[in-house]
Amino acid sequence: MNQLKNYNLPDSKGHFGKYGGKFVPETLITPLNELEEYYKKLKTDIAFLSELEKLNTEYSGRPTPLTLASNLTEHYKGGKIYLKREDLCHTGAHKINNAIGQILVAKRMGKKRIIAETGAGQHGVAVATVCAKFNLQCSIFMGEEDTKRQEPNVLRMKMLGAEVIEVTSGTKTLKDAANEAIRDWVGNIENTHYIIGSVVGPHPYPMMVRDFQSIIGKETKEQINKMEGRNPDKIIACVGGGSNAIGIFYPFIEDDVELIGVEAAGKGLEFKENCATLTLGKDGIFHGMRSYLLQNEFGQVEEVYSISAGLDYPGIGPEHSYLKDEKIVSYFSVTDEEALEAAKMLSKTEGIIPALESAHAIAYLKYIMPATKRDEIIIINLSGRGDKDMETYKNLFE
Amino acid sequence: MSMIKNQIQAINDKGDKALSVFLTSGFPNKINFTELALNVFNAGADILEIGIPFSDPIADGAVIQKSSQLALKNGINISATFEYVKEIRKSSAKPILLMGYANPVLAYGIERFAEDSYNSGVNGLIIPDVPVDEQKVFCKNYFNKLDIISLIAPTTPVNRIKMIDEESSGFVYCVSVNGITGKNSDKEINESYLRTIKNTITKNKTLIGFGISSPEDAKKVLPYCDGIIVGSAIIKSLLKEKSPYRETLNLVRELKDSLINCN
Numbered sequence: 001m002n003q004l005k006n007y008n009l010p011d012s013k014g015h016f017g018k019y020g021g022k023f024v025p026e027t028l029i030t031p032l033n034e035l036e037e038y039y040k041k042l043k044t045d046i047a048f049l050s051e052l053e054k055l056n057t058e059y060s061g062r063p064t065p066l067t068l069a070s071n072l073t074e075h076y077k078g079g080k081i082y083l084k085r086e087d088l089c090h091t092g093a094h095k096i097n098n099a100i101g102q103i104l105v106a107k108r109m110g111k112k113r114i115i116a117e118t119g120a121g122q123h124g125v126a127v128a129t130v131c132a133k134f135n136l137q138c139s140i141f142m143g144e145e146d147t148k149r150q151e152p153n154v155l156r157m158k159m160l161g162a163e164v165i166e167v168t169s170g171t172k173t174l175k176d177a178a179n180e181a182i183r184d185w186v187g188n189i190e191n192t193h194y195i196i197g198s199v200v201g202p203h204p205y206p207m208m209v210r211d212f213q214s215i216i217g218k219e220t221k222e223q224i225n226k227m228e229g230r231n232p233d234k235i236i237a238c239v240g241g242g243s244n245a246i247g248i249f250y251p252f253i254e255d256d257v258e259l260i261g262v263e264a265a266g267k268g269l270e271f272k273e274n275c276a277t278l279t280l281g282k283d284g285i286f287h288g289m290r291s292y293l294l295q296n297e298f299g300q301v302e303e304v305y306s307i308s309a310g311l312d313y314p315g316i317g318p319e320h321s322y323l324k325d326e327k328i329v330s331y332f333s334v335t336d337e338e339a340l341e342a343a344k345m346l347s348k349t350e351g352i353i354p355a356l357e358s359a360h361a362i363a364y365l366k367y368i369m370p371a372t373k374r375d376e377i378i379i380i381n382l383s384g385r386g387d388k389d390m391e392t393y394k395n396l397f398e
Numbered sequence: 399m400s401m402i403k404n405q406i407q408a409i410n411d412k413g414d415k416a417l418s419v420f421l422t423s424g425f426p427n428k429i430n431f432t433e434l435a436l437n438v439f440n441a442g443a444d445i446l447e448i449g450i451p452f453s454d455p456i457a458d459g460a461v462i463q464k465s466s467q468l469a470l471k472n473g474i475n476i477s478a479t480f481e482y483v484k485e486i487r488k489s490s491a492k493p494i495l496l497m498g499y500a501n502p503v504l505a506y507g508i509e510r511f512a513e514d515s516y517n518s519g520v521n522g523l524i525i526p527d528v529p530v531d532e533q534k535v536f537c538k539n540y541f542n543k544l545d546i547i548s549l550i551a552p553t554t555p556v557n558r559i560k561m562i563d564e565e566s567s568g569f570v571y572c573v574s575v576n577g578i579t580g581k582n583s584d585k586e587i588n589e590s591y592l593r594t595i596k597n598t599i600t601k602n603k604t605l606i607g608f609g610i611s612s613p614e615d616a617k618k619v620l621p622y623c624d625g626i627i628v629g630s631a632i633i634k635s636l637l638k639e640k641s642p643y644r645e646t647l648n649l650v651r652e653l654k655d656s657l658i659n660c661n
């Protein structure tokens with residue numbers, strides 16, 4: 001694992017090494033430049049930052065706890081395992097951190113309408129929530145397949161007053177929901193802000209979303225130093241687009257901490273049904289960014305698969321592509337079956353039902369714990385809770 | 399000097415405006431695509447834009463999305479498109495552009511793509527998701543034998559339009575309204591944007607496209623540009639009929655007729 005001093009990316013053009021950038025139609029370039037300018041100013045604006053902090057504390061419930069998983073630790077008889085409890089955020093996942101940040105930006109830009117894409121519906125629910133709170137019109141794009149798989153979240157979005165637009169183009173899943181959101185944005189650029197749900201898309205999104213999610217890592221650093229008097233040895237997070245992972249990694253990036261991202265191997269890496277982008281993808285240009293991409297030999301993006309709708313994405317944030325190439329973060333993958341097993345174990349040992357996405361991070365423990373010593377500290381980012389996944393979990397105990 | 403610019407200039411010198419027609423590669427039928435392309439030229443198209451299909455065409459509306467998907471189902475890729483261009487070149491010397499999203503080009507190999515484009519007889523490239531700012535890294539100097547056609551949109555500020563004009567060769571592709579390809583709303587084209595196009599772009603020719611579907615649409619923009627680009631209207635017509643595509647070729651004729659003697 002390599003370590004960097006003075007890590008300061010992206011550069012002024014939004015590049016992380018060769019990755020990132022703004023690969024979008026010309027119509028979006030000037031609006032993206034404006035967003036970047038706005039965001040740069042707000043980043044150091046006291047009124048903005050205090051409003052953000054107030055919402056994070058009083059509305060979302062931050063700081064989220066860092067919980068010692070004592071039973072899980074006993075189970076492996078290795079290092080101490082801590083859980084960063086993003087499952088306890090309002091709406092049930094880390095996605096709200098980004099939604100709150102971006103709605104405050106949109107509000108200051110004078111936008112009247114918000115759009116977003118969603119896969120599992122967690123990001124859609126977070127956006128619908130902040131739109132209700134700030135009284136902005138809200139349209140959520142969701143693949144037709146996903147509206148069926150994730151009906152409870154569709155209902156939540158509707159109850160919050162959002163319009164849910166079923167996407168029937170392409171593969172009818174997350175990537176096509178994002179395509180439709182981009183197309184809508186191009187046509188309604190004057191009054192609409194697009195709240196992208198992860199550290200993906202054109203600059204400044206990967207940077208801005210990372211910054212809003214970094215609160216996870218900042219709190220973690222403070223908490224573990226208070227509880228243990230030092231940084232952890234390892235941090236593990238699941239990786240879909242990569243926002244919860246970068247959120248917890250980023251404040252530790254110059255430190256001597258082993259950072260581990262876990263992707264979804266679906267039915268297994270030897271099958272087409274997976275979405276292990278960094279493990280099996282190659283350099284590509286997709287959804288406005290240059291990054292690793294799961295694609296066929298002709299550069300076409302085909303359907304990907306994971307049991308977890310929130311990881312079911314063929315792309316990955318450009319910063320992760322950079323961190324992989326530079327060997328600053330290591331990336332692995334676990335299968336559906338391993339994630340389900342882990343969800344069951346965490347529920348029974350710790351009384352915490354994790355989201356299927358987060359269960360991928362838990363599942364990776366079995367590979368590293370046997371080699372850890374008793375005095376090591378391992379932190380897992382528990383990105384969300386499992387309420388939304390009960391339909392899938394049902395088979396585990398029925 | 400750019401061959402495409404020369405050709406448009408020659409058309410303008412006669413008092414006419416140029417017509418660029420968009421076809422999706424290998425669509426509707428991969429067997430007789432070359433014949434369709436030549437018939438489109440014969441019906442009055444001055445420039446042909448051949449779209450390389452992509453699974454995720456974010457700049458395109460429902461009509462071109464559909465043609466892309468059908469072309470992909472037909473097994474069309476970049477190599478097949480080069481074969482079509484070579485065939486068309488046997489019978490026509492008119493300008494041919496390829497329009498393709500960045501990812502298939504990256505997968506093919508950017509340098510190899512530039513080389514094979516040139517050797518097949520392609521005159522210029524439009525890569526709608528690689529704006530001028532990214533072109534320097536993406537294209538390097540690979541494409542210096544070809545025109546790189548860049549786009550401008552109503553959101554583009556005047557000084558950026560000047561910069562794009564400076565960086566482009568051939569013509570500047572002026573997107574008519576903020577939006578994706580096809581007619582997706584009743585948005586009127588902004589007058590002052592049209593005047594900006596006319597007054598700001600001086601190095602290159604200007605063609606206006608997106609949502610131009612009829613001679614009536616064309617009439618509104620002609621005083622401000624050197625020609626028009628018609629895509630979705632042609633694809634929509636092709637989706638409705640079979641070879642020999644009489645209605646579509648009639649549409650091309652009507653469009654070209656409306657561009658005669660209007661300088």
Ligand SMILES: Cc1ncc(COP(=O)(O)O)c(C=O)c1O
Pocket residue numbers: 093094095119120121122123197198199238239240241242243244245309310311355357358383384385
């Ligand atoms: C609980 C949870 N974790 C993780 C993810 C994956 O996204 P990211 O990789 O951006 O954190 C999602 C996405 O829906 C999610 O709901």
